[in-house]
Amino acid sequence: MPEAKLMQGNEACTLGALTAGLSFFAGYPITPSTEIAELCSEELPKVGGKFIQMEDEIGSIAAIIGASLTGRKAMTATSGPGFSLMQELMGYAAISEVPIVVIDVQRVGPSTGMPTSLAQGDVMQARWGTHGDHPVVVLAPGNVRECFDLTIKAFNIAEEYRVPVVVLSDETIGHMREKVVLPELKSLTIVDRKAPAAPAGYLPYKADQDGGVPLMAPFGKGYRWHVTGLSHDETGFPTNKGDVAGALIQRLMRKVEKAEPLLRDYATESADDCDVLVLAFGSSAMSATSAVRQARAAGVKAGLFRPKTIWPFPEEPLRELASRVKRIIVPEMNLGQLVYEVERVVAGKAPVERLSKVNCELFRPEEILASIMGGSK
Amino acid sequence: MSSGLDYFRQNRLPHIWCPGCGHGTVTGALTRTLAKLGIDKNNVVVVSGIGCSSRASGYLDFDTLHTAHGRAIAFATGIKLSRPDLKVIVMTGDGDCTAIGGNHFIHAARRNVDITTIVMNNNNYGMTSGQYSPMTPTGMLGTTAPYGNVERPFDLANLAIASGATFVARGTSYHVQLLGEMIEKALLNPGFSVVEAVVGCPTYYGRKNKLGGAVELFNWQKEHAVNVKAAAAMAPEKLEGKFLIGELYNKAAPEFTAEYARLVEGVRRKFDDFQGGVRGCAQNSD
Numbered sequence: 001m002p003e004a005k006l007m008q009g010n011e012a013c014t015l016g017a018l019t020a021g022l023s024f025f026a027g028y029p030i031t032p033s034t035e036i037a038e039l040c041s042e043e044l045p046k047v048g049g050k051f052i053q054m055e056d057e058i059g060s061i062a063a064i065i066g067a068s069l070t071g072r073k074a075m076t077a078t079s080g081p082g083f084s085l086m087q088e089l090m091g092y093a094a095i096s097e098v099p100i101v102v103i104d105v106q107r108v109g110p111s112t113g114m115p116t117s118l119a120q121g122d123v124m125q126a127r128w129g130t131h132g133d134h135p136v137v138v139l140a141p142g143n144v145r146e147c148f149d150l151t152i153k154a155f156n157i158a159e160e161y162r163v164p165v166v167v168l169s170d171e172t173i174g175h176m177r178e179k180v181v182l183p184e185l186k187s188l189t190i191v192d193r194k195a196p197a198a199p200a201g202y203l204p205y206k207a208d209q210d211g212g213v214p215l216m217a218p219f220g221k222g223y224r225w226h227v228t229g230l231s232h233d234e235t236g237f238p239t240n241k242g243d244v245a246g247a248l249i250q251r252l253m254r255k256v257e258k259a260e261p262l263l264r265d266y267a268t269e270s271a272d273d274c275d276v277l278v279l280a281f282g283s284s285a286m287s288a289t290s291a292v293r294q295a296r297a298a299g300v301k302a303g304l305f306r307p308k309t310i311w312p313f314p315e316e317p318l319r320e321l322a323s324r325v326k327r328i329i330v331p332e333m334n335l336g337q338l339v340y341e342v343e344r345v346v347a348g349k350a351p352v353e354r355l356s357k358v359n360c361e362l363f364r365p366e367e368i369l370a371s372i373m374g375g376s377k
Numbered sequence: 378m379s380s381g382l383d384y385f386r387q388n389r390l391p392h393i394w395c396p397g398c399g400h401g402t403v404t405g406a407l408t409r410t411l412a413k414l415g416i417d418k419n420n421v422v423v424v425s426g427i428g429c430s431s432r433a434s435g436y437l438d439f440d441t442l443h444t445a446h447g448r449a450i451a452f453a454t455g456i457k458l459s460r461p462d463l464k465v466i467v468m469t470g471d472g473d474c475t476a477i478g479g480n481h482f483i484h485a486a487r488r489n490v491d492i493t494t495i496v497m498n499n500n501n502y503g504m505t506s507g508q509y510s511p512m513t514p515t516g517m518l519g520t521t522a523p524y525g526n527v528e529r530p531f532d533l534a535n536l537a538i539a540s541g542a543t544f545v546a547r548g549t550s551y552h553v554q555l556l557g558e559m560i561e562k563a564l565l566n567p568g569f570s571v572v573e574a575v576v577g578c579p580t581y582y583g584r585k586n587k588l589g590g591a592v593e594l595f596n597w598q599k600e601h602a603v604n605v606k607a608a609a610a611m612a613p614e615k616l617e618g619k620f621l622i623g624e625l626y627n628k629a630a631p632e633f634t635a636e637y638a639r640l641v642e643g644v645r646r647k648f649d650d651f652q653g654g655v656r657g658c659a660q661n662s663d
Contacts, residue, residue, distance in 0.1 A: 024459055045644040050458050050637065055484040059451035062444065062481075066424075066455025069442065070463075074455070092445050219440040219456065220463050222419040226435055228443035237389065237435060238443075 004181045009147040009173040010035035010077075012180060013103050014043070016151030017075050020190055023049040024074040026063035028056055028082060031115040032171045033105035036077035057082035061089040061102065068098045069227065071195075071218030073155055077103040080122055081112065084129070090164050091130030092229045094252060097205070097214065099158035099193060101151070103167040105174040106282075108360055117360035118171040120282055123337035126166045127311045133249050135256040137263060138166045138311040140281040144178040150265075150308060156191035157263060161255050162213050168310060170333070172283035172362055199223045206234040211254030256312055265308040266317060270296055274303025276372050277325045277350075279318070279342055281307050284331045284363050291368035302372050310338065315345045322349040329371050331355040331363055381408035384418060386438045393432055395503075397583075397591020399550025399576025403497050404433045406548075406557045406574075407466070413557075414564060421464045424453040426478060428504045429578075430470030430497040447477030450485045453492050461634040464564065465491070471498040471512035475531050479511070486540035488633040489568040495560065496533060496571065499578035507581030518585045533573045538626045543568035545626040549575040551598035552622055562624065568632045575602070575620070 007015075014036050017025075025040035027033075037053065044051045050067070054060040057078055064074035078086065083104045093100050106122045108114035126138045137157050139150040147169060154165040196202050196215040204225045207214050217223035230238035231245035239245060256263070270292060271277060280288035285306045295302035305321060307314050322328065328350050330339040339354045346352050355371050357363055385408060394400045411421065421439040425431035427446035434441040444452045449467045457465045474482055474496045485492060501519050502508040509519030509526045512533065516525045537545045544566035548556030556574055563570035577583055577594030588594060605623035608616055 024455070026455060045641045046648045048641060048645065052454070052458055052637075054451065054454070055480050058448060059454070059481055059484070062448045062451035063455030063458070066442070066452040067459040069440075070456055070459040072459050074459075088445055089448070219422055219442075220420065220460050224418060224438055224440055226441045226443065228435070229445055230443065 002181050002184060004179050006177050007144060007180050008035060008175060008177050009141065009144045009169055010105065010175065011039060012144045012147035013077070013151045013167060013169065014039040015182070016148040017101065017155065018043060018047070019148070019185070019188065020152045020155035021073045021192070022075055022155070024064060024067035024072040025050070025076065026052045026054050026060040026067070026074070027076045027078065028054055028060050030057070030079045030082045032107055032174050033077040033079045033103065035174075036103060057085040058089065061086040061093075061100070064100050065089060065093055065096070065098045068100055069219045073099075073159070075101040075103065077105065079105050079107045079115070080109040080125075083122060083125060087125070087129040090136065091132060091134050093164040094130070094134040094136060095229055095231070095248075096227050097162035097216070097252070098227070099162050100164050101154045101158050101167065102164060103151070103169060106168065106170040114360055116171065118283060118333055118362055119358065119360065120170055120284065120333040121337070122168060123310065123332070123334065126168050133253060135163050135252050136166060136311060137161070137163055137256060137309070138168050139265070139308060140168045140310050141173055142267070142282055142285045142306055142308065143173070144176060145180045146308065147173065148180070148182060152188060152190070153265070156189065159191045159193040160213070161259060162193065162216060163256060168282065170282050196223070203234045204236040205232060205248070207251055211251060211258040213255055260312045263309050263312060264314045264317070266314045267306045267308065269304040271303035271305055271321055273301060275301040275326045277303050277305055277321055277328045278368060278372065279305045279307070279328055279330050280332070281310060281338065284333055287363035287365045288331055288368050290365035291372060294365060294369050295372045298373070300372060313341045313345065318342070318345050319349070322346040325350050328352045329355055329368070331357070331368050331371070333357055333363070379412045379415070381405055381412045384408035384411050384438055385436055389436050392436055394429060395580045397577060397579040397594065398429070399499065399574065400430055400433065400497050402550040402553060403495065403556065403574040403576060404436065404468070406553055407495065407560055408437070410557050410560045410564065414561065416464060416564075420462070421466065422453070422456050423466045423468060424449045424456065425468045426470075426473035428470040428473045428502065429499070430468055431473060433468040447473055448481065449473065450478060450481040450492065450494065454481075454485055454488075454490055457490055457492055458634050458637065461491070461638065465493070466564075467492055467494040469494060469496050471496060471500060471533075472502045472510040475511045475533060475536070483536070483540040486537050486542040486569045486571070489541055489543055489630050490633040491567050491569070493560070493563045493570045493572070496573045497576050498533065498573050499576045499582055501578055501582040503578050503581050507578070507585050519582070520585065533571070534625045537571040541569070541630070542571050542626070543628055543630050544570035546571070546624045547573045547575065547620070547622045549598040549602050549622060550577065551595045552602060555604070555622060559624065562627070566627070567635070568630060
């Protein structure tokens with residue numbers, strides 16, 4: 001019988017990573033993510049893994065890309081300012097197709113902002129932080145147990161699709177302690193990247209199909225291949241041919257677009273027959289869940305849509321719901337970020353109302369409830 | 378016995394470097410040294426950043442990583458810590474290494490991580506057409522120093538030594554034999570090793586400063602470099618305006634990845650009843 005443990009979101013992320021096969025962590029201290037680095041520094045040596053505290057966040061993401069190229073599952077953890085510093089190399093991981101996991105425990109920004117306070121202001125940074133078109137997958141845990149589950153999922157996606165994956169946590173989810181029962185190890189699916197069989201004829205960036213994922217050889221095993229952040233052809237060497245460079249970007253984007261139905265992860269509550277749909281993620285979704293239940297108790301048909309995969313956004317299920325509801329409310333701890341994507345997907349099928357909060361305090365359920373009730377009178 | 382050419386991806390040649398540029402000479406010195414040492418191609422990783430120097434990785438027949446500007450040493454640190462058995466070599470330039478990459482450089486030196494860093498110093502940013510770098514001498518011209526550089530340059534060797542590098546040397550693309558010897562010692566040093574290779578940039582630095590073409594720039598190296606052994610017997614006034622070449626520092630110190638391996642061994646002994654970490658899975662190790 002699995003035992004219940006009291007644990008923090010950051011701790012659950014770390015345990016999830018270790019369970020997924022993490023064997024290399026590089027990071028730089030930053031609130032509110034530091035517990036992840038601390039726990040990795042303690043646990044990785046016990047299992048023969050590697051930990052290094054780098055000189056900054058740029059060095060941290062560089063080091064994990066290097067480690068991943070040798071075949072390890074590698075991760076870093078940070079918060080807004082550090083995540084901003086990592087953005088150039090997020091693009092490097094995307095174009096060179098090196099699997100990495102980055103945990104971003106969001107805090108108030110911009111700049112140093114309020115390091116110990118809650119915000120959800122990195123939604124767009126997580127998707128579009130680096131320059132150029134690029135693939136990235138972003139997962140947002142809504143409770144401590146999901147920190148565990150989604151970090152494993154993040155590694156699985158990174159390994160399978162050779163993309164950088166962001167676990168978009170936040171100060172409340174990261175620091176909150178909950179009673180958690182972790183799943184049995186044997187019940188879990190752990191994905192490892194696919195490697196070529198032998199060096200002969202290896203084309204490191206040759207995909208077998210539209211939006212396909214090339215096989216990835218580890219460094220130090222006789223493949224002697226070349227990795228670059230320059231636009232490259234199937235051989236991995238740089239190209240100046242516009243059509244080849246364009247085809248690369250198209251394939252990188254198609255990898256994630258094609259996989260969207262598989263990557264899609266969301267939860268709903270009372271959504272099937274609701275008039276008012278609340279769409280929330282991360283810590284805001286905890287308050288939204290309470291609000292929806294209170295509204296139902298008061299006789300208002302409210303429902304919840306909680307995306308766990310934020311990018312790529314789960315368009316289809318939302319579009320389907322949008323055609324049946326009267327209103328959609330999007331509470332976010334920012335002045336409106338995910339709401340833009342919601343508006344795009346809903347495309348006028350239902351009015352979308354933003355409910356923004358940037359005073360560093362978690363939404364109170366009553367605030368969301370008031371919004372639900374306000375429009376339902 | 379293999380030759381230096383065996384370490385090139387010959388189908389990637391000819392290289393893009395300008396006539397008279399020293400980068401090819403330095404890369405050749407590296408491959409000849411690797412051949413001399415009989416190092417297995419499959420056990421070498423070459424990491425580079427951005428700039429003229431950093432194109433070297435693409436021509437070399439190893440696992441090669443052409444990274445982002447300034448970050449080669451940080452990527453290399455991840456590779457070396459992950460696979461301490463691999464020979465990790467960074468090829469970089471004065472701008473890539475000492476400006477945007479300066480932080481990684483001093484911290485890799487401080488850790489004494491076993492990486493050989495070859496810095497091709499052409500005193501400017503060649504790839505972007507000749508802007509001044511942190512190693513452009515004061516008063517010299519660059520496209521962003523049209524009235525002369527008012528900044529003071531780094532002394533890279535002293536920076537490396539002060540930061541903790543355990544082998545530091547300087548060579549030039551004129552003194553090729555010596556450069557090879559210095560690279561050999563660097564490769565054999567179990568720690569962070571720095572070889573500064575002074576090279577000419579006839580296309581930008583040389584032209585902008587009216588120093589002449591390739592031949593004049595090689596002659597400049599010949600006339601201004603003084604072997605550190607000879608310098609020891611020379612009067613200070615004779616050394617004015619000259620620079621030292623040869624082995625400038627060589628002192629053993631604990632190497633980072635070896636120390637980390639010892640730490641892991643100790644921790645694992647302490648937790649010898651420990652089956653695969655907090656989650657009981659054994660996938661986290663090598």
